[in-house]
Amino acid sequence: xxxxxxxxxxxxxxxxxxxxxxxxxxxxxxxxxxxxxxxxxxxxxxxxxxxxxxxxxxxxxxxxxxxxxxxxxxxxxxxxxxxxxxxxxxxxxxxxxxxxxxxxxxxxxxxxxxxxxxxxxxxxxxxxxxxxxxxxxxxxxxxxxxxxxxxxxxxxxxxxxxxxxxxxxxxxxxxxxxxxxxxxxxxxxxxxxxxxxxxxxxxxxxxxxxxxxxxxxxxxxxxxxxxxxxxxxxxxxxxxxxxxxxxxxxxxxxxxxxxxxxxxxxxxxxxxxxxxxxxxxxxxxxxxxxxxxxxxxxxxxxxxxxxxxxxxxxxxxxxxxxxxxxxxxxxxxxxxxxxxxxxxxxxxxxxxxxxxxxxxxxxxxxxxxxxxxxxxxxxxxxxxxxxxxxxxxxxxxxxxxxxxxxxxxxxxxxxxxxxxxx
Numbered sequence: 367x368x369x370x371x372x373x374x375x376x377x378x379x380x381x382x383x384x385x386x387x388x389x390x391x392x393x394x395x396x397x398x399x400x401x402x403x404x405x406x407x408x409x410x411x412x413x414x415x416x417x418x419x420x421x422x423x424x425x426x427x428x429x430x431x432x433x434x435x436x437x438x439x440x441x442x443x444x445x446x447x448x449x450x451x452x453x454x455x456x457x458x459x460x461x462x463x464x465x466x467x468x469x470x471x472x473x474x475x476x477x478x479x480x481x482x483x484x485x486x487x488x489x490x491x492x493x494x495x496x497x498x499x500x501x502x503x504x505x506x507x508x509x510x511x512x513x514x515x516x517x518x519x520x521x522x523x524x525x526x527x528x529x530x531x532x533x534x535x536x537x538x539x540x541x542x543x544x545x546x547x548x549x550x551x552x553x554x555x556x557x558x559x560x561x562x563x564x565x566x567x568x569x570x571x572x573x574x575x576x577x578x579x580x581x582x583x584x585x586x587x588x589x590x591x592x593x594x595x596x597x598x599x600x601x602x603x604x605x606x607x608x609x610x611x612x613x614x615x616x617x618x619x620x621x622x623x624x625x626x627x628x629x630x631x632x633x634x635x636x637x638x639x640x641x642x643x644x645x646x647x648x649x650x651x652x653x654x655x656x657x658x659x660x661x662x663x664x665x666x667x668x669x670x671x672x673x674x675x676x677x678x679x680x681x682x683x684x685x686x687x688x689x690x691x692x693x694x695x696x697x698x699x700x701x702x703x704x705x706x707x708x709x710x711x712x713x714x715x716x717x718x719x720x721x722x723x724x725x726x727x728x729x730x731x732x733x734x735x736x737x738x739x740x741x742x743x744x745x746x747x748x749x750x751x752x753x754x755x756x757x758x759x760x761x762x763x764x765x766x767x768x769x770x771x772x773x774x775x776x777x778x779x780x781x782x783x784x785x786x787x788x
Contacts, residue, residue, distance in 0.1 A: 369461055374468040375448060375486070382481045388512035392480040396488050397517060399474040403488075403495035404517045408438065410502045411628060412518065414510040414547045415526025415560065417678045418621040421613050422526050422560075423503050424646040425625035429634050431456065432641025435500035440490045440515065442483070442507045445649055445673070445781035452490045455499040467492045483507050487514035501632075511549020523550050523557040523579070524628050526621065528566040529678045530706075544569035551579050556631060559583040560624040582627050590623030592616070597643060599626045606636060609643050614652040616689075617682040650780035652686050658787030663756060664763040668693065668770040671784070673777035675701060677709035683774065684713035694719040694766060698758045699742070699775040700726040703733045707741040710775070714747070719769075721749040722758035726779045738775070755783060 382392075397404055411426060413419045420441055430437045439453040452459040467489040475485060487507070494502050504520075506513045528544050544566035551557050551573050559570055561584045574581050582588065588601040592610065597619060599606040606626065611618045626639055634642075650673035655661060660669055674683055687695055697718050701707050711721075723738035733741075735751040742749035752758035755773060762769050773783055 370465040371448065371461060371468055374465065374472060375482075378468070378472060378485050379482050381475065381477070381485065382479045388509065390512055390514070390517065392478070393484050393488060393514045393517060395478070396471065396475050396480060396485065397491070399476075400471070400488065400492055403492045406495040407491065407502045407518060408494070408499045410504055410518045410520040411522050411524060411632075412504050412506070412515065412520040412550050413524045413526065414506040414513075414550045415524075416529045416543070416547075416676070417674075417682070418526035418560065418617065418624070419505050421618060421646070421648050421651060422524060422621045422625050423505050424613070424648040425611065425622055425642045426524075426628055427503055428645035428647075429625060429629040429638045429642030430501055430632070432638040432645065433634055436498070438494045438497065438499045438502040439505075440487070440494070440503065441505045443777055443781075445777060446784040448486075451486070452493055454493060454497045459493060463493060464489075481514075484514040491517075506547075506550065509543075509546040509549065511546050513550075516550055519552050520550075520555055522628055522631055523552065523555055524560075524624055525550070525557060525562075525570060526560045526624055527678070528562055529676065540565040541569050545573070548573040551577055553577045554579060556580045556582055558624050558627045558631065561585070561620050582631060584620070584623060584627075588623060588627045590619055590626070592619055597622060599623060599639070601627060601630055603630055606639055608636075608640055611643050612646050613648055615682050615686040617678075617685070649784060650777060652683070655783075655787060660756065660759055660783070660787050664759050664767070664771070666767040667759070667763050668768075669759075670770070670772045671780055672772060672774045673780035674774070675705050675710060675776050677706055677713075680710035681713040683772075684717055687714070687717040687772070690770070693768070693770040695770045695772060696762045696766075697721040697747075698724060698752075698755055698762075698771060698773045699738055700724045700735075700779040701733045701738055701775040702726070702729070702731045702778065703737075704731060705733075705776075707733060707738065708745055711742055711747060712745045715745045718747050720762070721747045722762065723749060723751045724753070724755060724758060724779075726776055727754070727782050729778050729782075732778075755779075755786075
């Protein structure tokens with residue numbers, strides 16, 4: 367049965383012809399019509415960056431909940447259902463509540479131009495403003511300066527690692543992209559900064575200095591590293607010796623560091639910091655699949671799902687694969703035609719026994735399976751195509767029933783897998 371919220375969301379898609387059109391004017395107009403819910407939120411932690419926003423947010427949420435706090439969380443895009451974007455005091459928004467706030471925003475918008483992301487973000491802020499909680503975690507959708515979430519004054523801002531992505535909207539240099547991300551920095555509000563290329567860090571430091579925003583920066587004010595299978599974090603409050611993050615990958619050490627720096631700024635104790643490491647969950651980030659039709663079709667195989675899709679994500683994924691117990695690894699890959707496909711695949715080449723390319727189902731911007739196959743071959747990966755994930759999996763496990771299979775390349779593909787395999 368089609369849910370009521372799905373019908374409203376479909377109507378919202380028609381309100382503006384452009385998918386992405388960066389300006390805040392439409393958002394401010396609708397917020398004013400709704401009596402400015404953004405001014406009635408619990409204290410906000412605002413996160414921007416190219417890589418690691420979602421993982422860092424998940425760890426901060428786990429840490430705050432470890433302190434006994436209730437936490438709103440806003441993230442995008444969703445994977446399987448829109449409801450994933452809005453978490454009210456720890457719980458995914460209910461269908462009835464989502465329908466109510468979407469309907470209200472749609473009515474108050476009065477048929478004016480507004481993008482899908484803008485109006486749904488406003489709906490999230492409206493829901494947050496009406497539900498008691500101790501904190502609100504807001505993840506930027508795209509960029510920062512003109513992102514629909516950038517209508518609040520946070521308790522603390524967080525900027526995770528910046529790399530080249532979305533150049534058509536944010537600029538074609540690290541400095542330009544960093545300038546957009548640094549747009550979330552507010553006057554006098556502390557900003558936690560993860561590891562950055564020098565070019566990006568210079569922009570962030572200059573913006574923070576201009577606005578009198580205290581920096582809490584990696585390599586200056588905090589340090590994090592792995593030592594003997596533990597995570598070691600150090601800041602001016604002292605040293606923490608913690609378990610490694612539940613989220614896999616060397617890049618998660620850096621994300622954990624940013625989360626811990628933010629948590630310590632908010633007064634978290636060691637128990638809360640440990641909870642941040644142990645209890646964080648973030649779907650489609652090297653997620654091991656355990657149930658569903660794909661598992662039933664290949665019971666001896668080891669199935670993983672990852673939604674990373676740019677060059678930095680490819681490098682992070684390669685690092686994870688290098689550290690897993692040796693087992694032939696076969697990729698099933700579907701990507702969007704807006705991504706640096708070869709840049710993503712090149713780091714994976716030494717770890718992949720093969721790549722089977724697919725087109726992402728029901729996705730207008732999918733790269734064709736044939737083009738994905740060609741990109742894989744161009745970086746030295748043995749590659750072919752298949753009609754579907756299931757067909758690819760069956761072909762791989764017919765040759766090697768105990769293969770490690772990683773489904774990867776896009777959050778859109780990951781969402782399809784989670785819906786079909788749930």
